[in-house]
Amino acid sequence: MATYQLHINGAKKSIDVAEGTSLLWVLREHLGLTGTKYGCGIAQCGACTIHVNGNPMKACVMPVDGVSSGQKITTIEGLDDLGNHPLQQAWIDVQVPQCGYCQSGQIMQAAALLANNPSPSRDEIVTHMNGNLCRCGTYMRILKAIQKAAGKEVAVNEGD
Amino acid sequence: MKYSKSKTDSTNRRQFIKRSGGIALLIGASGILPQFISCKNPSHVAAQLKKHQITSWIKMSEDGKIVIYNPAAEMGQGSMTSLPAIFAEEMDANWDNVQVEFSPQISNTYGSDGWGSGRKIMLSAGSRVTKGYYSLLRKAGAQARFILMHNAARIWNVPIDGLSTSDGHVLDENSGMKIAYGDLVKDLVVPEEIPDFELHQLKNPKDFKFIGHDLPRTDIPAKTNGSAQFAIDVILPGMLYGVLERGRVHGAKPTLTNSDEIMKLPGILHLVSFDYAIGIIGERIENVLAAKSRLEIEWSDAIASTFNSEEIYDEYKRVADKERDEKVVVEKGNTKKAIRSAARLFSADYKNDYVYHAQMEPLNAVVQIAEDGASATAWVGSQQGFDSKLGIPEVLDMDPEKVHINLQYLGGGFGRRSMTDFVKECTILAKEVPGQPIKLMWTREDDLTYGAFRPMSLQRLQAGIDSNGRITGFSHTVIGDGDNLLASGIRNDHYEIPNQYAALKIIPHGIRLKHWRGVGHGPNKFAIESMIDQIAHSLGKDPIDFRRTLMSESPKALATLNKAAAMSGWNQPNLQGRAKGVAFIERSGTLSTGVCEISLDENTGKIRVHYFWSASDAGVVIQPDNVKAQMEGGIIMGMSSVFKERISIIDGAVQQSNFDDYELLRMADIPERIETAIIKSDGPPQGVGESGTPLVAGAVANAFLALTGKHLRHLPFTPERVLEALNS
Known part of the structure; x- marks a missing residue:
């Protein structure tokens, strides 16, 4: 066991866990920040995507040891104080989520893109988002919501 | 208006008072009309008054x-909106005031009789929820509205027949009086008799x-x-936390050889033996x-x-x-006779x-x-079941009424969460630590290697x-x-084919199997x-025209076909290197036609789906955008299964373990x-x-036939199989 000082969502947290414990379990089971999800444990699905110093990272493969020297960790709970990030608003406007389990990770991944590239092309979005799985198949709407949040007019469903 | 009436039942009333003490909520004979009866505890009453149970379906507070x-x-299917919308519609509620909670898991009160089993069941499967609850919730909403109108009539001392409702208010057009539903709540009296509304008496x-x-x-x-x-x-x-190690071969029994060592590890409290696992x-x-x-x-x-599984197709073929x-x-x-006397015979295995x-x-x-073992509580994401207590009473030998299920959101179901194996496992672990809650976690590897799969099969048509x-004759084996997991979707009720035969030849393998979104429709509709396209292609007929003839007696099916054809610009010439394909399915009563447009990289064998169009007749649609979302998601899941997904089993052991070797469709492969x-x-x-998913395989295979003249007959259409088909 060791004590780690973490900087999460603007607050300092102290946590006693075994060395090498994954940041995902620390966030979820020890700190109760359950918006970050467990999906695969091997960085293949993106359900656990968080930001470390603004970069999208997969918490499931990050030992807590590696993020306890002042790195700024942001989870979905800390993305926006009121939950009003333009992506969160766009996710509601476009009615993206179905089961919703992957969506924290999707939004965190997308937020990191827009922070660096406020006006990404479709290809840039697809490339950036390709590591995040959605089993309900909401990809079309995720794409649309990111384009919407980026201020782009997007074609709506043309069926009737 | 004449109604048949449900009377409040005095036996029920007595039982309920006995059980709850203090303030009593009566659930009446019809299961929908509770009533405030006595109030011994003022603070309890005050708390209850904030949220009054009006019927078993609804609670209201005085602020409306x-x-x-x-x-x-x-x-993910949207029940948290579409079902309460049905209720709110007939109640004439103001939607801005509506909040939604999961109901208690009590089948007699909240079950649907839409399963045809003669009893009420809480089960979210087979795309049946909206269908099974539509009439029930309309009537229940109308009954809540009736109770509110009854109270307005009582307060105003006017006949109920002169009252109407709108947007969360009761109105009396004669006097111009109007009262908000919330203002009726405080002194609400539930009438002795509540009408059992007939459908024609609803909105x-x-x-x-x-x-x-x-x-x-x-x-x-x-x-x-x-x-x-x-x-x-x-x-x-x-x-506490629990995990199980299950075998990679279904049915294998474990012997643990290092229990002493395990018990010495940090934080380990108990080891629990299962027939098929170590907990x-x-x-x-x-x-x-x-x-x-x-x-x-x-x-x-x-x-x-x-x-x-790699070798079994040879046996399937022999069978x-x-x-x-x-x-x-x-x-x-008489299909045999029709096929014997046919001018031309078509045959293929899929x-x-x-x-x-x-x-x-x-x-x-x-x-x-x-701690005293007298009751149990579970927090579960479940598609529920024929037993809404999810098997826990049997594990604990406990009265089902002592088991409380707190339903949670499901991070996907797709059929897997209508099994209760994981709930029973957690209950067995919890027995070791009475009084303490325990969370059972399956790792992704557990979830995959101890999965319950959509069965593999060979289809001879x-x-x-x-x-x-x-x-004239159509035979499908x-x-x-x-067993029946193989059967769904095997009927062709919307095609005019005079002689039809379909049958199953079952060979047990001991592999765990389960309903998977769309069940047998995926493989059967593919075949x-x-x-249908193979025949049309051989006759030089357009696949849509050919289906139009087949659908001559099914105008609703034909309407979906015509709509999808129009949306896709079916009659327009395709871009160089592109082709379109069509498929029709019926699933859970919904009729759908799908059309896709594909291209092919002939060097790699990779098929790209550029567009997918679908047209569906789903009867009355509660939430149109949600239906579209279900179709979109279902089509993406269909593409995932059609291009990527396969479990293989060697010597009984599942060969894949996680998303690195069991790949799902990613955003890079979505249609434009x-x-x-x-x-x-x-x-x-x-x-x-489940209507979107089974559309994909047939539409893609038929587009491939149109593009190349070749047949894709083995799901999934991996690049290797596509190249093999191309070079055949």
Whole structure:
């Protein structure tokens, strides 16, 4: 066991866990920040995507040891104080989520893109988002919501 | 207006008072009318007054807020909005005041009789929830409205017949008086008799405000900020953690050889033996996961130990060739004779590998058994079941009324969460630690390797046509394991084919199998729709024109075909290197036609789907945008299974373990556009959740036939199989 000082969502947290414990379990089971999800444990699905110093990272493969020297960790709970990030608003406007389990990770991944590239092309979005799985198949709407949040007019469903 | 009446039942009333003491809520004979009866405890009453139970479906507070119960699981299909919308419609509620909660899991009160079993059941499966609850919730909403009107009439001392309702208010047009529902709540009296409304006494559909009109989904805001609670997110004081190590071969029995070593590991409290697994209980998730990786287990052989999915198709083919016992599913006319006397005979075999549910939230549950063993509480993401207590009473030998299920959001279901194996496992672990809650976690590897798959199968189709190019006989035999899992979607009720025969030849393998979104429709519609196109192609007929003739007696099916054809610009020439393909399905009462446009990289064998169009007749649609979302998602899931997904089994052992070797479709492979249309209909609502997925295989295979003249007959269409087909 060791004590780690973490900087999460603007607050300092102290946590006693075994060395090498994954940041995902620390966030979820020890700190109760359950918006970050467990999906695969091997960085293949993106359900656990968080930001470390603004970069999208997969918490499931990050030992807590590696993020306890002042790195700024942001989870979905800390993305926006009121939950009003333009992506969160766009996710509601476009009615993206179905089961919703992957969506924290999707939004965190997308937020990191827009922070660096406020006006990404479709290809840039697809490339950036390709590591995040959605089993309900909401990809079309995720794409649309990111384009919407980026201020782009997007074609709506043309069926009737 | 004349109503048949439900009387409040004095026996029920007495029983209920006895049970609850203090303030009593009566659930009447019809299960929908509770009543305030006595008030001994003033503080209890004050708390209750904030949220009055009006009927078993609804709670109201004096500020007008309404809580409507959702009796179904919410796994992404939108039940948390569409079901309460049905209730609110007939109640004439103000939607801004509506909140939604999961109902208690009590089948007699909240079950649907739409399963045809003669009893009420809470089960969210087979795309049946909307269909099964539509009339029930309309009537229940009308009864809530009646209770409110009854009270307005009482207060105003006017006849109820002169009253009307609108937007959360009762109105008296004669006097011009108006009262908000919330203002009626405080002194609400439930009438002795409540009408059992007949359908014709309910709202005229032309007056619908919510049904057929999009409402923002009630669950979505919480799903954008991390606050939506799935069972895996439940954390309780003193909660322990559990994991199981299950064998890679279904049915193998474990012998643990290093239990002493495991018990010495940090935070490990108990080891629990199962027939098919070793369970570990510990203080923290990281403790039990570390211990799980250190287990040394010897596994026995099982029935499945000799099974090899890579070799079984040869046996399937031999079985298909032989006369053998078969379970007849469809027998119409004399198919054998029709095929014998056909002018031309078509025959083909189609194959499909196992697929895995891959719901994004791995299975898990939290169970707490009371310290005195007298009751149990569970927090579960479940599609519920024929037993709404999810098997817990049997495990604990406990009265079902002592088991409380707190339903949570499901991180995907797709059929997997209508099994209760994970709930029972957690209950068995919880028995070791009475009084303490325990969270059972399945790792992704557990979830996949101990999955319950959509069965693999071989389908042998034969079709005979007469000299006019009309299909006179159609025969479809499925060879595989899984009994009725193989049968759904094998009927062709919307094609005019006078002689039809369908049968199953079952070969048990000992592999765990389960309903997977769309069930047998995926493989069966793939085979049927491919055969239809093969015939059309051979006759030089356009696949849509050919189907138009087949659908001559099914105007609703034809309408979906015509709509999809128009949307896709079917008659326009395709771009160089592109082709379109069509498929028609019916699933859970919904009729759908899908058209896709593909291109092919002939060097790599990779097929690209550029566009997908679908048109569906689903009867009355409660929430149109949600139906579109279900179709879009279903089509993406269909593409995932059609291009990527396969479980293989060697010597009984599942060969894949996680998303690195069991790949799902990613964003890079989505179409440029998916367009979905809903045909206007006033028929009863039908099931939509599973309608998109089974459209894909046939549409893609038929587009491939149009593009290359070759047949794709083995799911999934991996690049290697595509190249093989191309070079055949």
